[in-house]
Amino acid sequence: xxxxxxxxxxxxxxxxxxxxxxxxxxxxxxxxxxxxxxxxxxxxxxxxxxxxxxxxxxxxxxxxxxxxxxxxxxxxxxxxxxxxxxxxxxxxxxxxxxxxxxxxxxxxxxxxxxxxxxxxxxxxxxxxxxxxxxxxxxxxxxxxxxxxxxxxxxxxxxxxxxxxxxxxxxxxxxxxxxxxxxxxxxxxxxxxxxxxxxxxxxxxxxxxxxxxxxxxxxxxxxxxxxxxxxxxxxxxxxxxxxxxxxxxxxxxxxxxxxxxxxxxxx
Amino acid sequence: xxxxxxxxxxxxxxxxxxxxxxxxxxxxxxxxxxxxxxxxxxxxxxxxxxxxxxxxxxxxxxxxxxxxxxxxxxxxxxxxxxxxxxxxxxxxxxxxxxxxxxxxxxxxxxxxxxxxxxxxxxxxxxxxxxxxxxxxxxxxxxxxxxxxxxxxxxxxxxxxxxxxxxxxxxxxxxxxxxxxxxxxxxxxxxxxxxxxxxxxxxxxxxxxxxxxxxxxxxxxxxxxxxxxxxxxxxxxxxxxxxxxxxxxxxxxxxxxxxxxxxxxxxxxxxxxxxxxxxxxxxxxxxxxxxxxxxxxxxxxxxxxxxxxxxxxxxxxxxxxxxxxxxxxxxxxxxxxxxxxxxxxxxxxxxxxxxxxxxxxxxxxxxxxxxxxxxxxxxxxxxxxxxxxxxxxxxxxxxxxxxxxxxxxxxxxxxxxxxxxxxxxxxxxxxxxxxxxxxxxxxxxxxxxxxxxxxxxxxxxxxxxxxxxxxxxxxxxxxxxxxxxxxxxxxxxxxxxxxxxxxxxxxxxxxxxxxxxxxxxxxxxxxxxxxxxxxxxxxxxxxxxxxxxxxxxxxxxxxxxxxxxxxxxxxxxxxxxxxxxxxxxxxxxxxxxxxxxxxxxxxxxxxxxxxxxxxxxxxxxxxxxxxxxxxxxxxxxxxxxxxxxxxxxxxxxxxxxxxxxxxxxxxxxxxxxxxxxxxxxxxxxxxxx
Numbered sequence: 001x002x003x004x005x006x007x008x009x010x011x012x013x014x015x016x017x018x019x020x021x022x023x024x025x026x027x028x029x030x031x032x033x034x035x036x037x038x039x040x041x042x043x044x045x046x047x048x049x050x051x052x053x054x055x056x057x058x059x060x061x062x063x064x065x066x067x068x069x070x071x072x073x074x075x076x077x078x079x080x081x082x083x084x085x086x087x088x089x090x091x092x093x094x095x096x097x098x099x100x101x102x103x104x105x106x107x108x109x110x111x112x113x114x115x116x117x118x119x120x121x122x123x124x125x126x127x128x129x130x131x132x133x134x135x136x137x138x139x140x141x142x143x144x145x146x147x148x149x150x151x152x153x154x155x156x157x158x159x160x161x162x163x164x165x166x167x168x169x170x171x172x173x174x175x176x177x178x179x180x181x182x183x184x185x186x187x188x189x190x191x192x193x194x195x196x197x198x199x200x201x202x203x204x205x206x207x208x209x210x211x212x213x214x215x216x217x218x219x220x221x222x223x224x225x226x227x228x229x230x231x232x233x234x235x236x237x238x239x240x241x242x243x244x245x246x247x248x249x250x251x252x253x254x255x256x257x258x259x260x261x262x263x264x265x266x
Numbered sequence: 267x268x269x270x271x272x273x274x275x276x277x278x279x280x281x282x283x284x285x286x287x288x289x290x291x292x293x294x295x296x297x298x299x300x301x302x303x304x305x306x307x308x309x310x311x312x313x314x315x316x317x318x319x320x321x322x323x324x325x326x327x328x329x330x331x332x333x334x335x336x337x338x339x340x341x342x343x344x345x346x347x348x349x350x351x352x353x354x355x356x357x358x359x360x361x362x363x364x365x366x367x368x369x370x371x372x373x374x375x376x377x378x379x380x381x382x383x384x385x386x387x388x389x390x391x392x393x394x395x396x397x398x399x400x401x402x403x404x405x406x407x408x409x410x411x412x413x414x415x416x417x418x419x420x421x422x423x424x425x426x427x428x429x430x431x432x433x434x435x436x437x438x439x440x441x442x443x444x445x446x447x448x449x450x451x452x453x454x455x456x457x458x459x460x461x462x463x464x465x466x467x468x469x470x471x472x473x474x475x476x477x478x479x480x481x482x483x484x485x486x487x488x489x490x491x492x493x494x495x496x497x498x499x500x501x502x503x504x505x506x507x508x509x510x511x512x513x514x515x516x517x518x519x520x521x522x523x524x525x526x527x528x529x530x531x532x533x534x535x536x537x538x539x540x541x542x543x544x545x546x547x548x549x550x551x552x553x554x555x556x557x558x559x560x561x562x563x564x565x566x567x568x569x570x571x572x573x574x575x576x577x578x579x580x581x582x583x584x585x586x587x588x589x590x591x592x593x594x595x596x597x598x599x600x601x602x603x604x605x606x607x608x609x610x611x612x613x614x615x616x617x618x619x620x621x622x623x624x625x626x627x628x629x630x631x632x633x634x635x636x637x638x639x640x641x642x643x644x645x646x647x648x649x650x651x652x653x654x655x656x657x658x659x660x661x662x663x664x665x666x667x668x669x670x671x672x673x674x675x676x677x678x679x680x681x682x683x684x685x686x687x688x689x690x691x692x693x694x695x696x697x698x699x700x701x702x703x704x705x706x707x708x709x710x711x712x713x714x715x716x717x718x719x720x721x722x723x724x725x726x727x728x729x730x731x732x733x734x735x736x737x738x739x740x741x742x743x744x745x746x747x748x749x750x751x752x753x754x755x756x757x758x759x760x761x762x763x764x765x766x767x768x769x770x771x772x773x774x775x776x777x778x779x780x781x782x783x784x785x786x787x788x789x790x791x792x793x794x795x796x797x798x799x800x801x802x803x804x805x806x807x808x809x810x811x812x813x814x815x816x817x818x819x820x821x822x823x824x825x826x827x828x829x830x831x832x833x834x835x836x837x838x839x840x841x842x843x844x845x846x847x848x849x850x851x852x853x854x855x856x857x858x859x860x861x862x863x864x865x866x867x868x869x870x871x872x873x874x875x876x877x878x879x880x881x882x883x884x885x886x887x888x889x890x891x892x893x894x895x896x897x898x899x900x901x902x903x904x905x906x907x908x909x910x911x912x913x914x915x916x917x918x919x920x921x922x923x924x925x926x927x928x929x930x931x932x933x934x935x936x937x938x939x940x941x942x943x944x945x946x947x948x949x950x951x952x953x954x
Contacts, residue, residue, distance in 0.1 A: 067525075069547060069572035071565035072373075076340040077514075080507045086338050087501035088377060094448045096433045097370070099472035100416050102580035103561045108433055110448070149442070159435050159448055166443045167501060182507035197515055198340070200570045201547065201563065202526050222526075229531050230548055233560045241558045 054121060055136040057114035059176050059189030059208050061093070061196070064222040066238040067203035070097045070107045074195035074204060078174075081183040081194045090165060092174040093195055093204075104238050111204075112161035112174035113213060114138055120162045120173070123154035129162070129171060135189045137176050145170040176206070270294045272505035273335030273836040274302075275376045279402065280314070281395060283489055284325065284387030286404040293381040299939070302334025304364060304798035305853040306382055307351040311362065312856060312943065314384050315353075318362065318863045322355035322481070323463060323488035325388035331375070331454070331494070332382040334801045338373035338567065339504065340514050341832045343806035345568030348372045349798055354723070355465045356481030356615075358677050358701035359870075361722035362860040364798065365477035367454070367469065368566040369584075371496070372801060374452035378498030385491065394418075394455075394493035396426055398438055399445055399500060407492035411461060414611035415470035418455040422495050426451045438499060445499030453495045457613025459663040460487035464673040466615040466662075474574070474584030474606065475566070478615040479702070479723050481675070505838030513831050518570050521812055521824045523547060529815040540740050543732065543813050545806070547572045559599060566803070573805060581607045589616025593655040601652040608656065612663040617724070620703045621676050622655065624695055633685075640683050642668035677701030693876035699724070708877050710886045710901040711735055712777040712914075713789040719871050720790070720918060722861065727793045727804040733758060733811055734770060738887040738898035748816065751889045751896035758810050761823050762788055763843060773890035773899065778910040783917045791850030796829055799853065852938045855923055859930050859943045862952050868928045871915065877906045925954025 075091035083090065094110040118138045121129050128144035129151045131137065140151075140162075151171050152162045162173045177187025177194050185192045189208065196204045202222060211218045223234040231242045270293070278293045300309040307330040312318075315328040329352035336344040346368040354363035375383065378397050392407035405425075410418050427436040427450070438445040452471065460467035460483035467483030468476040477483065486492075504510055523545050532541045541549040548563030564584060565572030574584045582590075582603025593605035609616045628634035629646045636643050644661075648654050661669025671679040677697050680686040689695035696704040698715070702724040708715020717725040738754075741747040747754075755770040762769075762785075769781040769788075776782055796802050808825035826843045833841050858866075885900035892899055916926060923934030931954035935944040947953040 066562060069563045069565045069569070070576075071567060071569045071572055072370075073340065073342075073514075073568050073570070076338075076345065076568055077511060079501075080340055080504060081511060083501070084507045085501040085503055086340070087499070088338075088373065088449060089445065089447050089499040090501065094433075096448055096450075098432060098450065099369070099474075099564070099576065099583055100420060100580060102583070103576045103578050106564070106576045106580070106583065107562070110433065159433055164442060164446075166445055166499070169443060183511055184508045194511065198511070198518070200342075200518055200522055200525070200565075200572065202524075224526055226526060226528055226531060230525070230546055230563070232548060232562060238560055238562075241560050243558055 054116075054118060054131045055133075056116060056210065057131070057136040057138060057176075057189070059135070059137070059206055060114050060211055060218075061111045061174065061176070061193065062205045062207055062211060062218050062220045062222075063109045063111055064203045064220045065107070065109055066104050066221075066233070067201050067223050067227070068095065068107050068109055069201045069203070070095060070099075071200065072097070073198050073200060077194040077198040081177060081180040081187075082172075084182040087167075090163070090167065090172070092161075092163065092172060094159065109203075110157070110159055110161065112138070113157070113218070114174075114176070115156075116210060119154040119156060120151035123150040125150065129173075132175075132178065135176075135178060137178055137189060138173065139175040139178060140171050140173060142168070142170045142172075147171075270297050272503050272838045273339070275333075275379050275381045275500065275502055277379050278310070278382045278384065279380045279397065280384040280386065281402070282386045283389040283393065283491060286389065286393065288402045290400070297381060300853075301795075301799050301849060302337070302381060303332050303347075303349040303801050304351065304794060305849060306330075306334070306799070307332040307349050307364070308853055308856045308860070310382060310384050311351055312860065314386060318353070318860055319865070320353065322353040322360050322485055324353075325489070327353045327485055327488075329385045329482060329485055329489075330382060331371075331385070333372045333376050333380070334799060335837050336800050336802070336832065338376040338502070339836055340510055340568055341802075341836060342514055342517055342568060342570035343566070343803040344801055344832070346370065346372050346566035347801035347803065348375060349801065350469065350477045350482055352482055352485055353864075354480035354482055355463075355484050356479065356675055356701070357723055358675070358681075361700070361864060361866070362857065363480040363482075363722045365469075365480045365482055366798065366801070367471050367475050367477050368803065369472045369475035370449070370452040370567050371454060371471050371475070373567045374449070374496045374498060376498070376502060377447075377500055378496045379500045380496075383494070385486075385489065385494070388488065389490040392490045392492055394422060394495065395491070396422075396451075397494070397496045397498075398426065398451075399498050401438075407490075410492045412458060415455040415457040415613050416473070416607075416611050418457070418493055419453045419472070422453045422455070422493055423450045426495055426497060436497075438497075447497055447499055449497070451495045451497035453493050455493040455613075456483045456486045456491070457611055457663065459613040459673075460484050461492075462663065462665050462673065463487050464614065464662060464665070465675040465678070466618055466673075468610070468613045468615050470610050470613055472584060473576075473580070474586065474589070474610050476589075476610060476613075476615070478589070478617050479726060481615070483613050504836055506835045510832065510835040513828060513835060514570070517824060517828055521809055521814055522570050523814050530813075539736065540744065542805075543737055543740060544816075545571050545573075545814050548575045549573060559603075569803070569806075571806060577603065583607070587616070588619045592616045592619055593622060593652070595622070595650050595654070596652060598652075601655075604652055605655045605659075608659050612659055614659055614662060618676055618703060620696060621672070622658070624676065625658075627694065628685075640668070644668055675701060690874040691876055691879070693880045696874075696876070698874045698877050706731060706735065707882060707886055708873055709882050709904045709906050710772055710777070710888055712772065712782055713786045715873070715877075715906075716786050716911075716914065716918065717790045717793070719873060720915070720922075722857075725793065727789075727797050729793075729797070729804050729808045730789055730810070732805075734772075735886070735888055737811075737813070738889065739885075741898070742885075742887065747898060748813075748818075749821070751898050754811075755889050755896065757822060761808075761810050761825055762792075763826070764788060767896075768891065770889050771891045772888035772901065773892060774904065776891060778907070778914050780917065783914060783921065786914075786918060787921045788847070790854060791847040794850035794853045795846045796850075799849070800829075800833070802829070851922065855930055855934060855938065856940065856943060858922065858924065858928070859935070859940070859947055862929055862947060863950060866928065868915070868926070871928070873906060873911075878908050879905060881905050927952075927954070929954040
């Protein structure tokens with residue numbers, strides 16, 4: 001049997017020609033999308049030679065890995081709104097469950113990050129993989145896809161966030177629900193994303209702001225005090241039991257309003 | 267009803283273990299009239315089990331694993347469960363029986379292309395079977411035999427996916443178009459208990475999803491079947507995807523627990539079971555308080571609640587229900603978690619939850635222990651440490667020492683020890699029906715008790731029970747009830763489609779009334795169709811009162827509007843609620859025919875003696891009319907009146923299409939097209 005998706009992630013700081021890696025460049029522009037920068041001050045910005053200009057996506061999916069309940073409802077919905085069929089293997093967001101592993105290794109979520117420098121787009125020889133003109137969403141023009149799978153290989157993440165649709169034989173990826181013919185709502189960055197709408201744990205959210213990212217994924221903590229009331233940890237690492245948290249909270253000095261606590265542990 | 271284009275995989279896999287062969291048949295002729303789940307499983311059992319009078323461990327026994335149209339869909343709390351049926355060894359006496367399993371199994375079996383899987387025969391050698399889309403392979407299981415269910419599953423995962431690491435895509439074939447999955451295979455496995463024909467043996471899936479009651483794990487042990495693995499990548503069509511998504515979102519909005527801003531939540535855990543009523547995520551029995559452990563809520567495929575928990579260190583993952591409270595004597599959460607995982611890994615049903623206390627009582631009475639009438643060196647001196655359940659469970663699983671008696675189930679063990687008659691007469695051993703532990707009391711909660719005794723196992727469907735029994739009980743702990751008893755029953759009966767609020771009058775008089783007969787039949791038919799056939803989780807469905815987002819002026823539940831809406835959206839078929847209830851009736855009629863072939867007679871359907879003679883002495887809250895007023899009654903001092911129960915039984919028989927002896931009537935069978943069943947019962951001389 002062949003196995004795919006096994007290639008090691010690209011070293012995070014591998015230098016590109018010109019001495020500045022894409023990630024280094026991203027770090028340099030901070031939380032702003034490159035599109036925003038290019039839109040207003042292209043002439044004033046000195047881009048490294050190897051960095052090409054692609055409009056920033058107008059939106060991103062965020063996942064709190066420790067809040068996900070592993071129900072895979074996001075996957076069921078993704079498949080449904082895009083194709084009218086149910087097929088977990090064709091969901092553009094993937095949740096890998098292992099009920100026999102301990103928290104938090106028992107569940108991992110893999111969503112497209114709408115990279116500022118989309119190597120999938122760069123790798124495509126036909127323009128099928130492209131940034132949507134209106135929204136910047138990285139997406140596939142299926143009619144132009146010749147099935148070379150270079151986009152899939154180019155994705156720096158494991159598993160690749162670009163997928164091979166083995167039924168229709170073309171590449172596919174998260175389009176933030178821009179093209180969802182089997183849904184009554186408007187999708188895309190200006191609309192609603194089906195996985196966000198359906199997730200019962202509210203572990204997936206949409207943001208228009210480019211998130212700070214690492215090879216471990218977006219560092220998101222969407223757990224507020226109510227999560228602690230459910231008896232689950234709300235610190236970033238998920239290592240502090242809710243009971244410990246409650247005790248700590250109870251010990252807070254008088255006058256400090258615990259109800260406004262964002263979930264961050266000292 | 268014949269259109270089966272939507273919601274189905276299209277095929278049924280029939281495994282013949284005896285010669286390690288298989289065939290794949292078209293599911294359309296079956297599902298057109300038997301829908302899926304229990305209905306489909308019973309029909310397949312009827313067709314494939316050539317001799318239904320054999321015992322459970324006979325190679326002629328057949329087990330069926332059946333999904334349904336909701337399997338693998340976005341229908342909330344309904345996508346995950348398969349129904350498993352076959353002749354079961356646990357009940358006394360043995361009957362054709364059922365269980366179900368959630369987790370990921372129903373979705374993955376359908377993704378592989380199957381609406382059901384029939385398991386026939388007995389393998390000459392221990393085997394496990396891999397199903398990967400159209401590829402079905404039999405493997406020797408010598409290396410797995412003796413392993414716990416957890417190690418077995420991990421070994422099968424690795425074997426099937428050739429060691430694909432977590433998060434990697436596993437390509438099914440060398441072709442890029444041959445399908446792929448980033449998920450692990452969904453494996454059904456037995457542990458040492460099943461291998462050693464322990465009558466309480468489970469079939470376990472993932473950490474803690476089990477076919478628990480019925481002992482079907484031991485049937486697989488008798489068949490030399492260690493594990494059945496499914497992985498697939500096939501799509502199936504949904505009739506109206508947009509409506510399905512809309513309904514899902516609407517249900518979550520109006521009836522779901524809003525984790526970031528809940529309407530009601532348990533902040534102080536003042537009386538923890540309320541967390542179940544308001545359907546808090548991660549709030550099955552174990553997690554009434556996670557104390558110093560960290561973890562997350564965890565759910566079955568497509569769930570909108572995620573009631574289980576996964577914890578740091580994995581021991582106790584997915585624990586729920588009685589198995590999570592099987593051992594509490596040490597007072598330590600870690601022992602509770604350890605015992606839970608031990609049960610699931612050895613493959614022993616946690617529903618014999620009265621086992622440990624009963625043994626302890628016998629020991630205290632001087633009946634059980636070294637040199638006693640029941641001679642055993644079980645370490646009762648370590649009763650307050652986890653060493654006790656650890657020793658006990660291993661002895662049961664491996665049939666060592668006293669474990670050899672207990673491997674027959676506590677009822678049969680008590681019979682062997684000569685204690686059954688006395689202890690079930692006094693109530694020391696509370697096993698009211700078919701040798702099963704008392705779950706809910708037939709002396710008061712008639713729908714549960716009567717459905718069980720007219721069935722073959724603890725009915726174990728909580729949709730109504732959580733509302734009418736647990737909720738009033740919990741309200742007494744919280745102070746005042748949220749609703750008056752009259753408003754409460756009025757709302758519920760309206761949604762259930764019952765004729766009168768008095769259908770929920772559980773008073774001494776009410777529990778034998780024609781109104782209560784109506785309720786019992788509603789409960790049995792609804793359960794047979796929506797829970798057992800459509801795989802809707804009984805911890806979420808039916809949804810009769812909206813306690814999650816309770817408003818004093820608007821608390822009506824989601825049922826049955828959403829059940830019917832989801833059915834239409836997935837299958838495209840028009841189905842009325844009345845038709846769904848009639849399907850439940852039909853499926854029960856076929857089950858009854860199987861029980862009759864097994865030798866069931868009216869007089870078999872009797873409760874243990876204490877139900878008729880020992881009055882209830884602890885409060886058992888249920889709505890009731892007392893002195894002309896609706897109250898939440900404690901129902902103390904209640905016994906079951908034998909004659910009145912027999913009268914109710916006759917009425918239930920009449921509703922079911924049975925004669926006074928409990929035999930199906932020929933006309934009823936023919937009405938449902940069951941002419942072959944009628945012919946068989948005629949041959950037996952047992953047709954009404």
